C-alpha cells in the first residue's frame with residue numbers, strides 16, 4: 630500500500646454561523662462545533678484510507694476562543710499519523726475577519742478514526758509521510774496520544790504504554 634502525505638487528506642470546510650446554532654451568549658454551541666470537526670476529520674480520514682471510516686475517539690478538544698454568531702468559520706482537517714487501521718486526525722479551527730480576511734485560530738481537536746470494511750471490521754490503511762515541521766511534530770506525538778486514549782478507554786494497561794510513560798520518567 631503506497632504511503633500518502635498529509636496534504637492528500639487536507640479537508641477545509643467553510644461555513645457561516647447562524648443564530649439557531651448558538652448559546653445564550655450568541656456564540657457557537659460546543660456540540661455544533663464538535664459535529665463540524667467530526668465531519669471534516671471523517672472526510673480527511675476517508676481521503677487518506679479510501680475506506681468507510683468510523684470515529685473511535687475524540688482525544689482532545691480545546692475551546693480556546695468563542696465563535697460569535699455571523700462568523701465565517703473554517704475547519705481544516707488533516708491526517709497526522711496512520712497506524713494499522715486507525716488514523717489520528719487534527720482539526721484546526723479558524724475564524725475569518727470580515728474586513729481584512731485575516732484568520733484567527735479559535736479551536737483545535739484531535740480525533741481517531743478507524744477504517745472498516747462493509748461489515749465494520751477494521752482494515753489496513755496507508756502509512757503517512759509527514760512533510761512540514763508541524764506535520765512531523767504532530768506525527769511524533771501521535772503514538773503517545775494513541776496510548777493515552779487506549780489507557781483511558783481501558784483498552785491498554787498503563788504499564789504497557791511505554792512511549793507515554795517515557796514522557797513522565799524522562
Ligand SMILES: CC(C)(COP(=O)(O)OP(=O)(O)OC[C@H]1O[C@@H](n2cnc3c(N)ncnc32)[C@H](O)[C@@H]1OP(=O)(O)O)[C@@H](O)C(=O)NCCC(=O)NCCS
Nearest residue numbers: 683684685686712713714715741743749751775778779782
Ligand atoms: C472503533 C472500532 C471499529 C474498533 O473496533 P475493534 O473491534 O475494537 O478493533 P481493534 O481493537 O482492532 O481496534 C482497531 C483500531 O482502533 C484503535 N482504537 C480503538 N479504540 C481506540 C481508542 N479509544 N483510541 C484510540 N485508538 C483506538 C485500535 O488501537 C486499533 O488501531 P490500529 O489497528 O491502528 O492498531 C469499533 O469499536 C467500533 O465500530 N466502534 C463504534 C464506532 C462508531 O460508531 N463511531 C461513531 C461514534 S457515535
